[in-house]
Amino acid sequence: MTSERMTTALAGSFIVGSLLLAHFTSPYWLLLTAFVGFNLFQSSFTGFCPATMIFEKMGFKSCAKMA
Numbered sequence: 001m002t003s004e005r006m007t008t009a010l011a012g013s014f015i016v017g018s019l020l021l022a023h024f025t026s027p028y029w030l031l032l033t034a035f036v037g038f039n040l041f042q043s044s045f046t047g048f049c050p051a052t053m054i055f056e057k058m059g060f061k062s063c064a065k066m067a
Contacts, residue, residue, distance in 0.1 A: 002063050003055035010051055011036050 014036045022029035043049040056062055 001060065003052045003060040004063050006055045006060055007049060007051045011040055 015033050018029045018032035018036070022033070039049070043052075052062075
């Protein structure tokens with residue numbers, strides 16, 4: 001699994017988790033959803049994503065390095 005796929009899996013699980021928490025506990029959990037969405041949006045333009053950098057340091061390969 002590549003670092004990019006791990007990043008999208010992490011972002012997806014954060015979004016689903018925060019939506020469930022917002023539904024069952026407090027609507028303030030939607031702020032986490034907004035933060036994750038904003039991070040995905042800015043990383044699409046800048047290419048900077050801290051989660052991808054962490055996964056690459058953990059040993060996951062990048063798609064760019066595999067080609």
